[in-house]
Amino acid sequence: xxxxxxxxxxxxxxxxxxxxxxxxxxxxxxxxxxxxxxxxxxxxxxxxxxxxxxxxxxxxxxxxxxxxxxxxxxxxxxxxxxxxxxxxxxxxxxxxxxxxxxxxxxxxxxxxxxxxxxxxxxxxxxxxxxxxxxxxxxxxxxxxxxxxxxxxxxxxxxxxxxxxxxxxxxxxxxxxxxxxxxxxxxxxxxxxxxxxxxxxxxxxxxxxxxxxxxxxxxxxxxxxxxxxxxxxxxxxxxxxxxxxxxxxxxxxxxxxxxxxxxxxxxxxxxxxxxxxxxxxxxxxxxxxxxxxxxxxxxxxxxxxxxxxxxxxxxxxxxxxxxxxxxxxxxxxxxxxxxxxxxxxxxxxxxxxxxxxxxxxxxxxxxxxxxxxxxxxxxxxxxxxxxxxxxxxxxxxxxxxxxxxxxxxxxxxxxxxxxxxxxxxxxxxxxxxxxxx
Numbered sequence: 001x002x003x004x005x006x007x008x009x010x011x012x013x014x015x016x017x018x019x020x021x022x023x024x025x026x027x028x029x030x031x032x033x034x035x036x037x038x039x040x041x042x043x044x045x046x047x048x049x050x051x052x053x054x055x056x057x058x059x060x061x062x063x064x065x066x067x068x069x070x071x072x073x074x075x076x077x078x079x080x081x082x083x084x085x086x087x088x089x090x091x092x093x094x095x096x097x098x099x100x101x102x103x104x105x106x107x108x109x110x111x112x113x114x115x116x117x118x119x120x121x122x123x124x125x126x127x128x129x130x131x132x133x134x135x136x137x138x139x140x141x142x143x144x145x146x147x148x149x150x151x152x153x154x155x156x157x158x159x160x161x162x163x164x165x166x167x168x169x170x171x172x173x174x175x176x177x178x179x180x181x182x183x184x185x186x187x188x189x190x191x192x193x194x195x196x197x198x199x200x201x202x203x204x205x206x207x208x209x210x211x212x213x214x215x216x217x218x219x220x221x222x223x224x225x226x227x228x229x230x231x232x233x234x235x236x237x238x239x240x241x242x243x244x245x246x247x248x249x250x251x252x253x254x255x256x257x258x259x260x261x262x263x264x265x266x267x268x269x270x271x272x273x274x275x276x277x278x279x280x281x282x283x284x285x286x287x288x289x290x291x292x293x294x295x296x297x298x299x300x301x302x303x304x305x306x307x308x309x310x311x312x313x314x315x316x317x318x319x320x321x322x323x324x325x326x327x328x329x330x331x332x333x334x335x336x337x338x339x340x341x342x343x344x345x346x347x348x349x350x351x352x353x354x355x356x357x358x359x360x361x362x363x364x365x366x367x368x369x370x371x372x373x374x375x376x377x378x379x380x381x382x383x384x385x386x387x388x389x390x391x392x393x394x395x396x397x398x399x400x401x402x403x404x405x406x407x408x409x410x411x412x413x414x415x416x417x418x419x420x421x422x423x424x425x426x427x428x429x430x431x432x433x434x435x436x
Contacts (some may be wrong), residue, residue, distance in 0.1 A: 329402020
Protein backbone atom coordinates (compact mmCIF):
# COMPACT_ATOMS: atom_id res chain seq x y z
CA UNK A 1 0.00 0.00 0.00
CA UNK A 2 1.35 3.45 -0.88
CA UNK A 3 2.09 6.00 1.84
CA UNK A 4 -0.69 8.19 0.45
CA UNK A 5 -3.24 5.40 0.97
CA UNK A 6 -1.84 4.59 4.42
CA UNK A 7 -2.37 8.22 5.43
CA UNK A 8 -5.87 8.43 3.98
CA UNK A 9 -6.87 5.16 5.67
CA UNK A 10 -5.23 6.19 8.98
CA UNK A 11 -3.06 3.07 8.75
CA UNK A 12 0.28 4.93 8.73
CA UNK A 13 2.28 4.47 11.93
CA UNK A 14 3.71 7.71 13.28
CA UNK A 15 6.85 8.06 15.43
CA UNK A 16 7.37 11.35 17.24
CA UNK A 17 10.83 12.02 18.64
CA UNK A 18 10.59 14.33 21.65
CA UNK A 19 7.66 14.17 24.08
CA UNK A 20 7.82 17.78 25.24
CA UNK A 21 5.62 20.85 24.84
CA UNK A 22 5.34 20.22 21.09
CA UNK A 23 5.67 16.47 20.63
CA UNK A 24 3.17 15.33 23.25
CA UNK A 25 0.22 17.54 22.17
CA UNK A 26 0.83 16.40 18.59
CA UNK A 27 0.90 12.77 19.69
CA UNK A 28 -2.48 13.19 21.38
CA UNK A 29 -4.12 14.83 18.37
CA UNK A 30 -2.65 12.41 15.82
CA UNK A 31 -3.73 9.39 17.90
CA UNK A 32 -7.21 10.86 18.32
CA UNK A 33 -7.43 11.08 14.53
CA UNK A 34 -6.96 7.29 14.35
CA UNK A 35 -3.23 6.83 13.70
CA UNK A 36 -1.03 4.70 15.94
CA UNK A 37 1.67 6.86 17.52
CA UNK A 38 5.04 5.83 18.94
CA UNK A 39 6.13 8.49 21.45
CA UNK A 40 9.92 8.51 21.73
CA UNK A 41 11.83 10.34 24.46
CA UNK A 42 15.26 9.70 25.97
CA UNK A 43 13.87 10.43 29.44
CA UNK A 44 12.83 7.11 31.00
CA UNK A 45 10.94 9.05 33.65
CA UNK A 46 8.80 10.77 31.01
CA UNK A 47 8.20 7.50 29.17
CA UNK A 48 7.11 5.72 32.36
CA UNK A 49 4.78 8.58 33.21
CA UNK A 50 3.19 8.58 29.75
CA UNK A 51 2.60 4.82 29.68
CA UNK A 52 0.81 5.13 33.05
CA UNK A 53 -1.45 7.82 31.61
CA UNK A 54 0.12 10.62 33.62
CA UNK A 55 0.73 13.94 31.85
CA UNK A 56 3.53 16.30 32.91
CA UNK A 57 2.41 19.09 30.57
CA UNK A 58 -0.40 21.45 31.58
CA UNK A 59 -1.86 21.63 28.06
CA UNK A 60 -2.27 17.84 27.88
CA UNK A 61 -4.89 16.30 30.15
CA UNK A 62 -4.36 12.91 31.75
CA UNK A 63 -7.85 11.99 30.51
CA UNK A 64 -6.86 12.52 26.86
CA UNK A 65 -3.70 10.51 27.40
CA UNK A 66 -5.56 7.63 29.05
CA UNK A 67 -8.11 7.55 26.25
CA UNK A 68 -5.56 7.05 23.48
CA UNK A 69 -3.75 4.41 25.55
CA UNK A 70 -7.03 2.59 26.18
CA UNK A 71 -7.80 2.78 22.44
CA UNK A 72 -4.36 1.21 21.81
CA UNK A 73 -3.30 4.15 19.68
CA UNK A 74 -0.27 5.30 21.69
CA UNK A 75 2.76 3.85 23.43
CA UNK A 76 5.89 5.61 24.67
CA UNK A 77 9.46 4.34 24.31
CA UNK A 78 12.88 5.44 25.55
CA UNK A 79 14.63 3.66 22.68
CA UNK A 80 14.31 4.11 18.92
CA UNK A 81 13.45 0.58 17.77
CA UNK A 82 9.90 1.61 16.86
CA UNK A 83 11.35 3.64 13.99
CA UNK A 84 11.78 0.33 12.12
CA UNK A 85 8.03 0.06 11.59
CA UNK A 86 7.03 3.72 11.46
CA UNK A 87 5.83 5.23 8.18
CA UNK A 88 6.12 8.84 9.35
CA UNK A 89 8.85 10.19 11.66
CA UNK A 90 8.43 13.65 13.21
CA UNK A 91 11.31 15.43 14.95
CA UNK A 92 10.16 17.65 17.84
CA UNK A 93 13.36 18.27 19.82
CA UNK A 94 14.91 21.40 21.37
CA UNK A 95 17.04 23.79 19.30
CA UNK A 96 18.92 25.86 21.89
CA UNK A 97 21.67 28.43 21.47
CA UNK A 98 25.05 27.99 23.13
CA UNK A 99 26.55 30.68 25.38
CA UNK A 100 27.83 32.51 22.27
CA UNK A 101 24.34 32.47 20.68
CA UNK A 102 25.43 29.94 18.06
CA UNK A 103 22.73 27.44 17.00
CA UNK A 104 23.01 24.01 18.58
CA UNK A 105 21.61 21.44 16.12
CA UNK A 106 22.89 18.44 18.06
CA UNK A 107 19.39 17.31 19.09
CA UNK A 108 18.17 17.46 15.48
CA UNK A 109 21.24 15.65 14.16
CA UNK A 110 21.06 12.93 16.82
CA UNK A 111 17.39 12.35 16.03
CA UNK A 112 18.14 12.16 12.31
CA UNK A 113 20.92 9.64 12.98
CA UNK A 114 18.45 7.43 14.85
CA UNK A 115 15.96 7.65 11.97
CA UNK A 116 18.74 6.91 9.49
CA UNK A 117 19.70 3.76 11.42
CA UNK A 118 16.21 2.38 10.85
CA UNK A 119 15.58 4.17 7.55
CA UNK A 120 13.42 2.49 4.90
CA UNK A 121 11.76 3.36 1.61
CA UNK A 122 8.46 5.24 1.40
CA UNK A 123 9.05 6.98 4.71
CA UNK A 124 8.00 10.58 5.40
CA UNK A 125 10.32 12.56 7.68
CA UNK A 126 9.10 15.88 9.08
CA UNK A 127 11.17 18.36 11.04
CA UNK A 128 9.10 20.57 13.38
CA UNK A 129 11.91 21.98 15.53
CA UNK A 130 12.55 25.66 14.84
CA UNK A 131 15.82 26.27 13.01
CA UNK A 132 17.53 28.50 10.44
CA UNK A 133 16.54 28.49 6.75
CA UNK A 134 18.43 25.72 4.99
CA UNK A 135 18.61 23.15 7.78
CA UNK A 136 16.23 20.63 6.20
CA UNK A 137 17.98 20.63 2.83
CA UNK A 138 21.56 21.26 3.94
CA UNK A 139 21.72 19.07 7.07
CA UNK A 140 19.00 16.42 6.90
CA UNK A 141 18.66 15.75 3.16
CA UNK A 142 22.29 14.64 2.61
CA UNK A 143 22.03 12.24 5.56
CA UNK A 144 19.07 10.37 4.07
CA UNK A 145 20.34 10.40 0.48
CA UNK A 146 23.57 8.62 1.47
CA UNK A 147 21.95 5.20 0.95
CA UNK A 148 21.15 6.02 -2.67
CA UNK A 149 17.52 6.88 -1.93
CA UNK A 150 16.00 9.67 -4.00
CA UNK A 151 13.91 12.29 -2.22
CA UNK A 152 10.39 12.64 -3.61
CA UNK A 153 10.51 9.12 -4.96
CA UNK A 154 11.99 6.71 -2.42
CA UNK A 155 11.36 8.86 0.67
CA UNK A 156 9.85 12.23 1.56
CA UNK A 157 11.24 15.11 3.61
CA UNK A 158 9.61 18.34 4.79
CA UNK A 159 9.71 21.12 7.37
CA UNK A 160 6.52 22.03 9.25
CA UNK A 161 7.14 24.48 12.10
CA UNK A 162 5.25 24.08 15.37
CA UNK A 163 2.83 26.82 16.36
CA UNK A 164 2.08 25.76 19.94
CA UNK A 165 1.81 28.52 22.53
CA UNK A 166 1.93 26.97 26.03
CA UNK A 167 -0.91 28.12 28.23
CA UNK A 168 -3.10 29.35 25.38
CA UNK A 169 -6.38 27.47 25.58
CA UNK A 170 -6.73 26.78 21.87
CA UNK A 171 -7.25 23.25 20.50
CA UNK A 172 -4.31 22.06 18.43
CA UNK A 173 -6.72 21.26 15.60
CA UNK A 174 -7.53 24.98 15.29
CA UNK A 175 -3.89 26.07 14.96
CA UNK A 176 -2.66 26.52 11.39
CA UNK A 177 0.28 24.53 10.03
CA UNK A 178 2.77 25.72 7.41
CA UNK A 179 4.43 22.94 5.39
CA UNK A 180 7.31 23.04 2.94
CA UNK A 181 8.62 19.89 1.28
CA UNK A 182 11.90 19.33 -0.55
CA UNK A 183 9.86 18.34 -3.62
CA UNK A 184 6.24 18.84 -4.65
CA UNK A 185 5.55 15.22 -3.74
CA UNK A 186 6.99 15.81 -0.27
CA UNK A 187 4.81 18.88 0.23
CA UNK A 188 1.66 17.13 -0.99
CA UNK A 189 2.13 14.12 1.31
CA UNK A 190 2.97 16.28 4.31
CA UNK A 191 -0.06 18.48 3.67
CA UNK A 192 -2.26 15.40 3.33
CA UNK A 193 -0.98 14.02 6.64
CA UNK A 194 -1.62 17.20 8.65
CA UNK A 195 -5.04 17.63 7.06
CA UNK A 196 -6.11 14.45 8.83
CA UNK A 197 -6.12 16.23 12.20
CA UNK A 198 -5.71 19.99 11.57
CA UNK A 199 -8.31 22.34 10.07
CA UNK A 200 -5.93 24.57 8.08
CA UNK A 201 -2.68 23.60 6.37
CA UNK A 202 -0.79 26.18 4.32
CA UNK A 203 1.80 24.83 1.84
CA UNK A 204 4.79 26.94 0.80
CA UNK A 205 7.30 26.49 -1.99
CA UNK A 206 10.18 24.98 -0.01
CA UNK A 207 11.50 24.00 3.42
CA UNK A 208 13.48 27.26 3.43
CA UNK A 209 10.29 29.29 3.08
CA UNK A 210 8.68 27.33 5.93
CA UNK A 211 11.79 27.71 8.11
CA UNK A 212 11.89 31.46 7.43
CA UNK A 213 8.17 31.74 8.23
CA UNK A 214 8.71 30.49 11.77
CA UNK A 215 11.72 32.77 12.28
CA UNK A 216 9.72 35.76 10.97
CA UNK A 217 6.89 35.09 13.45
CA UNK A 218 9.21 35.15 16.45
CA UNK A 219 11.47 37.94 15.19
CA UNK A 220 8.38 40.13 14.80
CA UNK A 221 7.50 39.53 18.44
CA UNK A 222 11.05 39.96 19.78
CA UNK A 223 11.57 43.26 17.95
CA UNK A 224 8.21 44.70 19.03
CA UNK A 225 8.49 43.62 22.66
CA UNK A 226 12.03 44.96 22.85
CA UNK A 227 10.82 48.23 21.31
CA UNK A 228 8.10 48.60 23.95
CA UNK A 229 10.63 47.74 26.67
CA UNK A 230 12.89 50.54 25.46
CA UNK A 231 9.95 52.97 25.42
CA UNK A 232 9.04 51.83 28.93
CA UNK A 233 12.52 52.81 30.10
CA UNK A 234 12.20 56.21 28.43
CA UNK A 235 8.71 56.75 29.86
CA UNK A 236 10.08 55.97 33.30
CA UNK A 237 12.62 58.78 32.94
CA UNK A 238 9.96 61.16 31.61
CA UNK A 239 7.45 60.39 34.36
CA UNK A 240 4.94 58.85 31.94
CA UNK A 241 2.99 55.65 32.68
CA UNK A 242 3.76 53.33 29.74
CA UNK A 243 0.83 51.06 30.63
CA UNK A 244 -1.59 53.98 30.38
CA UNK A 245 -0.07 54.91 27.02
CA UNK A 246 -0.47 51.37 25.64
CA UNK A 247 -4.12 51.20 26.71
CA UNK A 248 -4.75 54.54 25.03
CA UNK A 249 -3.02 53.46 21.82
CA UNK A 250 -5.15 50.29 21.75
CA UNK A 251 -8.26 52.41 21.24
CA UNK A 252 -7.20 53.03 17.65
CA UNK A 253 -9.19 50.52 15.54
CA UNK A 254 -6.40 49.87 13.03
CA UNK A 255 -2.64 50.15 12.56
CA UNK A 256 -1.63 49.25 16.12
CA UNK A 257 -1.05 45.96 17.93
CA UNK A 258 -0.33 46.06 21.65
CA UNK A 259 2.89 44.60 23.07
CA UNK A 260 3.73 44.86 26.74
CA UNK A 261 6.88 45.49 28.82
CA UNK A 262 8.44 42.79 30.96
CA UNK A 263 11.60 42.01 32.87
CA UNK A 264 12.76 39.96 29.87
CA UNK A 265 11.28 38.10 26.91
CA UNK A 266 11.32 34.45 27.96
CA UNK A 267 10.29 31.06 26.67
CA UNK A 268 11.74 28.60 24.21
CA UNK A 269 11.03 30.58 21.02
CA UNK A 270 11.08 34.37 21.00
CA UNK A 271 14.46 35.02 22.69
CA UNK A 272 16.21 32.22 20.76
CA UNK A 273 14.81 31.69 17.26
CA UNK A 274 15.71 35.08 15.72
CA UNK A 275 19.38 34.42 16.46
CA UNK A 276 19.30 31.32 14.28
CA UNK A 277 18.58 33.69 11.40
CA UNK A 278 21.12 36.24 12.61
CA UNK A 279 23.81 33.54 12.65
CA UNK A 280 22.84 32.19 9.21
CA UNK A 281 22.67 35.67 7.68
CA UNK A 282 26.42 36.16 8.22
CA UNK A 283 27.01 33.38 5.70
CA UNK A 284 25.59 35.84 3.14
CA UNK A 285 27.66 38.75 4.50
CA UNK A 286 24.46 40.25 5.91
CA UNK A 287 23.92 41.68 9.39
CA UNK A 288 20.40 41.58 10.86
CA UNK A 289 20.61 44.82 12.84
CA UNK A 290 17.04 44.82 14.14
CA UNK A 291 17.53 41.36 15.65
CA UNK A 292 20.84 42.28 17.24
CA UNK A 293 19.44 45.51 18.70
CA UNK A 294 16.30 43.79 19.98
CA UNK A 295 18.44 41.09 21.58
CA UNK A 296 20.64 43.70 23.23
CA UNK A 297 17.64 45.49 24.76
CA UNK A 298 16.12 42.20 25.89
CA UNK A 299 19.33 41.11 27.61
CA UNK A 300 19.51 44.44 29.48
CA UNK A 301 16.01 44.22 30.95
CA UNK A 302 16.92 42.08 34.00
CA UNK A 303 19.57 44.68 34.90
CA UNK A 304 17.05 47.52 34.61
CA UNK A 305 14.61 45.57 36.78
CA UNK A 306 17.25 45.15 39.49
CA UNK A 307 18.01 48.87 39.26
CA UNK A 308 14.31 49.56 39.84
CA UNK A 309 14.37 47.34 42.94
CA UNK A 310 17.47 49.07 44.33
CA UNK A 311 16.13 52.55 43.54
CA UNK A 312 12.80 51.91 45.23
CA UNK A 313 14.43 50.40 48.32
CA UNK A 314 16.82 53.37 48.56
CA UNK A 315 13.91 55.81 48.34
CA UNK A 316 12.52 54.16 51.46
CA UNK A 317 15.87 54.20 53.31
CA UNK A 318 16.45 50.49 52.83
CA UNK A 319 19.71 49.22 51.26
CA UNK A 320 19.63 46.17 49.01
CA UNK A 321 22.20 44.44 51.22
CA UNK A 322 20.22 42.59 53.87
CA UNK A 323 16.78 43.30 52.37
CA UNK A 324 14.26 40.46 52.30
CA UNK A 325 12.67 40.17 48.85
CA UNK A 326 9.86 37.93 47.68
CA UNK A 327 10.05 37.19 43.96
CA UNK A 328 6.50 36.60 42.72
CA UNK A 329 6.53 34.16 39.79
CA UNK A 330 9.49 32.50 38.06
CA UNK A 331 7.86 31.20 34.86
CA UNK A 332 8.33 33.18 31.65
CA UNK A 333 4.61 33.97 31.39
CA UNK A 334 1.52 33.54 33.52
CA UNK A 335 -0.47 30.40 34.19
CA UNK A 336 2.08 27.91 32.87
CA UNK A 337 4.74 25.74 34.53
CA UNK A 338 7.53 26.60 32.07
CA UNK A 339 10.44 28.71 33.41
CA UNK A 340 12.65 28.45 30.31
CA UNK A 341 14.59 31.66 29.62
CA UNK A 342 12.74 33.37 32.47
CA UNK A 343 14.12 36.66 33.77
CA UNK A 344 14.23 35.03 37.22
CA UNK A 345 17.33 33.06 36.21
CA UNK A 346 19.28 36.31 35.98
CA UNK A 347 17.51 38.50 38.50
CA UNK A 348 17.56 36.16 41.52
CA UNK A 349 21.32 35.39 41.42
CA UNK A 350 22.13 39.08 40.94
CA UNK A 351 19.96 40.09 43.89
CA UNK A 352 21.67 37.44 46.03
CA UNK A 353 25.08 38.72 44.90
CA UNK A 354 24.07 42.19 46.08
CA UNK A 355 23.25 40.83 49.54
CA UNK A 356 19.48 40.45 49.34
CA UNK A 357 17.73 37.52 51.01
CA UNK A 358 15.48 35.90 48.44
CA UNK A 359 12.37 33.76 48.61
CA UNK A 360 10.03 33.09 45.75
CA UNK A 361 6.41 32.09 45.25
CA UNK A 362 5.08 30.36 42.16
CA UNK A 363 2.06 28.02 42.26
CA UNK A 364 3.32 26.26 39.11
CA UNK A 365 6.97 25.71 40.09
CA UNK A 366 7.67 23.97 43.39
CA UNK A 367 11.46 24.01 43.00
CA UNK A 368 13.62 26.45 41.06
CA UNK A 369 17.14 25.33 40.11
CA UNK A 370 19.69 28.09 39.64
CA UNK A 371 23.23 27.94 38.37
CA UNK A 372 24.74 30.33 40.87
CA UNK A 373 28.44 31.17 40.70
CA UNK A 374 28.53 32.70 44.19
CA UNK A 375 27.74 29.47 46.01
CA UNK A 376 30.25 26.73 46.83
CA UNK A 377 27.81 24.20 45.40
CA UNK A 378 27.34 24.40 41.61
CA UNK A 379 23.56 24.68 41.92
CA UNK A 380 21.27 26.66 44.17
CA UNK A 381 17.82 25.11 44.55
CA UNK A 382 15.06 27.31 45.93
CA UNK A 383 11.65 26.05 47.01
CA UNK A 384 8.46 28.04 46.60
CA UNK A 385 7.05 29.37 49.86
CA UNK A 386 3.50 28.59 50.94
CA UNK A 387 1.69 31.82 50.31
CA UNK A 388 -0.93 33.66 52.28
CA UNK A 389 -1.32 37.40 52.73
CA UNK A 390 0.13 37.28 56.23
CA UNK A 391 3.61 36.37 54.90
CA UNK A 392 3.88 39.68 53.01
CA UNK A 393 4.79 41.52 56.20
CA UNK A 394 7.99 39.44 56.37
CA UNK A 395 9.43 41.05 53.24
CA UNK A 396 10.84 44.47 52.53
CA UNK A 397 9.76 44.23 48.90
CA UNK A 398 7.70 42.03 46.60
CA UNK A 399 8.99 41.81 43.01
CA UNK A 400 6.26 40.70 40.59
CA UNK A 401 7.88 38.97 37.61
CA UNK A 402 4.90 36.82 36.58
CA UNK A 403 1.26 37.83 37.05
CA UNK A 404 -0.36 34.42 37.53
CA UNK A 405 -4.16 34.49 37.53
CA UNK A 406 -6.26 33.81 40.62
CA UNK A 407 -4.63 36.28 43.01
CA UNK A 408 -5.88 39.58 44.37
CA UNK A 409 -3.05 41.90 43.42
CA UNK A 410 -4.82 44.92 44.90
CA UNK A 411 -4.68 43.19 48.29
CA UNK A 412 -0.98 42.49 47.77
CA UNK A 413 -0.47 46.21 47.16
CA UNK A 414 -2.28 46.98 50.40
CA UNK A 415 -0.46 44.41 52.56
CA UNK A 416 3.10 44.55 51.18
CA UNK A 417 5.59 47.15 52.35
CA UNK A 418 6.93 47.82 48.85
CA UNK A 419 6.14 46.33 45.44
CA UNK A 420 7.95 46.48 42.08
CA UNK A 421 5.40 45.40 39.48
CA UNK A 422 6.92 44.51 36.10
CA UNK A 423 3.62 43.15 34.68
CA UNK A 424 1.04 45.81 35.58
CA UNK A 425 -0.69 43.22 37.78
CA UNK A 426 -1.76 46.06 40.09
CA UNK A 427 -4.08 48.21 37.99
CA UNK A 428 -4.81 51.03 40.43
CA UNK A 429 -2.31 53.87 40.55
CA UNK A 430 -3.27 55.06 44.04
CA UNK A 431 -0.58 53.07 45.89
CA UNK A 432 2.57 55.00 46.80
CA UNK A 433 4.30 51.77 47.84
CA UNK A 434 4.10 50.33 44.29
CA UNK A 435 6.63 51.03 41.52
CA UNK A 436 5.58 50.11 37.96
